[in-house]
Amino acid sequence: MSSTSTPLPSQEAPEWRHEPHHITLRETVDYTIFVGHLPPHDRCSLHAHYNPTVCLSLISIIDVTDHVVSDPIRRKQTPSPISIAKGTLLSYNSTPSNPHVHEYTSDAHPSLFLGIESPLGRAIGPPSPLMSIDVLPHVSVRHHGEDLPFASAAVATLPPGCTVRIHVNTLDGEKVLCRLMTTLMGPALDLLDVRSSPDHVIEHLRYDKYDPPKLAFAITNFRGKGFDSNESTTITNNTAHSCEVFIIDFFTKENSTTSQ
Numbered sequence: 001m002s003s004t005s006t007p008l009p010s011q012e013a014p015e016w017r018h019e020p021h022h023i024t025l026r027e028t029v030d031y032t033i034f035v036g037h038l039p040p041h042d043r044c045s046l047h048a049h050y051n052p053t054v055c056l057s058l059i060s061i062i063d064v065t066d067h068v069v070s071d072p073i074r075r076k077q078t079p080s081p082i083s084i085a086k087g088t089l090l091s092y093n094s095t096p097s098n099p100h101v102h103e104y105t106s107d108a109h110p111s112l113f114l115g116i117e118s119p120l121g122r123a124i125g126p127p128s129p130l131m132s133i134d135v136l137p138h139v140s141v142r143h144h145g146e147d148l149p150f151a152s153a154a155v156a157t158l159p160p161g162c163t164v165r166i167h168v169n170t171l172d173g174e175k176v177l178c179r180l181m182t183t184l185m186g187p188a189l190d191l192l193d194v195r196s197s198p199d200h201v202i203e204h205l206r207y208d209k210y211d212p213p214k215l216a217f218a219i220t221n222f223r224g225k226g227f228d229s230n231e232s233t234t235i236t237n238n239t240a241h242s243c244e245v246f247i248i249d250f251f252t253k254e255n256s257t258t259s260q
Contacts, residue, residue: 013069013101019047021104025205026219030176030252031118033219035207038064038104038111049100052121052150053092054248055113058182058215060086063107070101081107087184087246089145089153114217116180120252121150130154131249132167139164152249155184158192158237166247168222168231178250179220179233186243189216193236196220200231 016022017034021044026033036055038044046069060083067079084090090113092100104111131152133141139162144153156164168177183189189204196202205217220233237243 013046013048016047016049019045022047023207025207025217030120031116031178031250033178033180033205033217034115034117036111036113036115038106040106040108040110043105044103046101046103049092049094049117050096051094051117051119053094053100053115053117054145054148054151054153054250055090055092055115056153056180056182056246056248057084057086057088057090058112058114058184059110060084061111062109064109064111065105066102067105068100068102070099079105084111087155087244089248091145091148091151093149114180114182114215116178116248116250118150118178118250118252120176121250131247134165134167136163138162150251152251154247156235156245156247157242158235158245159242160237160240163234163236164245166233166235166249175223176252177222178252179222180248180250181218181220181233181235182215182246184244184246186241187237187239189218189245191239192243192245193234193238194218195234195236197231202233 017024021036021038023035024032025035062083063081064084065079065081068074094100130143131154133154133156135141135156138159140157142155144155145151158164181189194202200220200222202218202220205219207215222231235245
């Protein structure tokens with residue numbers, strides 16, 4: 001360490017993947033998908049997020065204390081309980097030199113987050129474009145986090161028999177797109193008809209720590225340059241119940257290692 005280096009709060013905290021309440025669901029050279037969980041009356045240890053990160057609250061969280069120590073203002077304040085509604089999207093514009101360092105304490109209710117982070121996430125630079133969504137009648141779509149520089153997110157509500165089509169919107173150059181989808185309401189995602197264009201992989205990741213909810217995640221990974229309307233994901237609700245699907249598109253720079 002250079003004599004001119006300034007100690008960071010993160011030096012007191014391990015990376016999130018070494019914190020026992022965080023579980024890695026899938027890890028590649030481009031991104032890591034994880035779940036963060038906290039049972040009632042529990043506490044996670046101090047940990048750091050070093051890369052651009054998006055977290056989705058999968059259940060309604062009541063009376064959880066989030067003590068952020070990387071923010072000089074909040075570090076001096078006494079933490080107070082907060083509540084986070086199911087479907088809330090949180091983002092950290094973290095970098096190795098400016099990490100997000102925090103710890104959680106729960107009261108009588110659990111917390112459960114689905115997260116994705118990447119060292120290639122574009123925390124600095126032009127905003128990523130919004131995802132492009134075509135829908136049949138009676139399908140509603142609302143966008144979330146439109147100001148995120150490295151992700152786009154939307155919720156699609158599908159009545160029985162309806163379809164939503166999500167395009168790969170990569171207008172501004174070479175990149176990797178990781179698409180996460182999970183249901184917040186209604187049938188599990190694997191009960192719906194989820195299809196993607198040829199040569200793109202869909203896989204289901206499960207995390208059944210809490211029941212309910214029983215969680216299913218479909219991951220679609222796209223690579224390329226430019227916009228191709230044939231590259232898309234289609235979800236059709238073939239069940240007898242309405243469903244609410246949360247879609248997160250996480251954009252990263254193209255990695256020469258993964259392009260080979």
